[in-house]
Amino acid sequence: MNLDLVSPPPAWTERAACSAHYGDRWYPEHGHRAIHGKRTCFSCPVVEQCREYGMDEFWGTWGGLTGKERRALGRGRGRRGIDFDIPEADR
Numbered sequence: 001m002n003l004d005l006v007s008p009p010p011a012w013t014e015r016a017a018c019s020a021h022y023g024d025r026w027y028p029e030h031g032h033r034a035i036h037g038k039r040t041c042f043s044c045p046v047v048e049q050c051r052e053y054g055m056d057e058f059w060g061t062w063g064g065l066t067g068k069e070r071r072a073l074g075r076g077r078g079r080r081g082i083d084f085d086i087p088e089a090d091r
């Protein structure tokens with residue numbers, strides 16, 4: 001058995017604001033809004049690390065961005081220093 005296939009989570013996840021919450025907020029069902037998870041992301045101390053880590057993920061909300069939002073930003077373009085572009089009404 002090769003145990004190297006499973007990497008430990010990055011150290012920053014120990015400070016993640018979502019660690020005390022139920023995960024469905026960051027993986028809403030189709031047609032449901034991601035704002036409940038995003039509200040936690042806005043005050044998360046590791047939002048930048050999470051956003052960068054999640055840029056290659058298809059599903060879920062990472063660093064306050066949904067998969068659709070990440071894909072709209074484009075791969076390898078402006079990946080650092082991205083501002084949240086969320087309507088005030090959704091915050």
Ligand code: SF4
Pocket residue numbers: 016017018019026037040041042044045046047048050051061062063064
């Ligand atoms: S930014 Fe959001 S998804 Fe990422 S660790 Fe923080 S609370 Fe969790």
